[in-house]
Amino acid sequence: MPIAAVISLCLTAGLLILSFIFKVAGKTRQALPFLCLLLFSTVMNKWAGENETLAFIILFSLLGLTVISWIVSLIKAIQRRRDEKYFEDDVAWQIQRARDMGVPLDKIQFNEHGDLLDPRTGQPVVYGDGVQFKDL
Template identity: 65%
Template sequence: MSIAAIISLCLTAGLFIISSLFKIAGKLRLGIPLIYLLIAVVSTFFTRWTTEHEQLVLMGLYIVIGLTALSWIISLIKTIRRRRDEKYLEDDVAWQIQRAREMGIPLDKIQFNGQGDLLDPRTGEPVVYGQATSFKDI
């Protein structure tokens, strides 16, 4: 095998590995810390400043990773809230359908309005939140 083929194979494998790292880092929101780490590693080989100020470089890396972890926590909180809201909506819809069955309303053409109220297919009026429903004061 010629030296050019070996160099080409090594470059291709290296670029594939770097590409895979960035894809994984993008999915995990670690793109910026990965870029920071690559810059810090590359600059270590070329300048004395990085080796002399290693604590500062590591502090910057820790800050970037901390911000990434903070974004994970925020995303987790948003996901929990979204799932809780979806569960609430599902429970509300099931309750409205049960209530409509109890009231003898045909459920062959169920429709909901923008506020999430079940509409009576005969009149187009909200079923559960209409005049026949009494509410307790909150």
């Protein structure tokens, strides 16, 4: 009976560790390369031994695709942050310009294009069609 308990405990701990590894691999987008490595080292061990070069090419290709996806995600995050910073600066500039022009800022509203609207007229204060750039 104690041997069955030890085997059960080891199996449970092993599955817990494997589950944790798959969770980390999924978060870092390495689940497919990890699964490939796991298959090559267990189920497809004979094939991987016979075709070692091909197995390494497949594994390194999957890792390369993972790195490329990380780079693309990093570039998109940098662009998104730059766009947010540009938008924040533009909003602050429009508010400052409206304040300089004497527009009441008690109910600030922006349209779908990001233009600050005059609460009295509903028209864009600084940008927009037909708006004259005042005192630039």
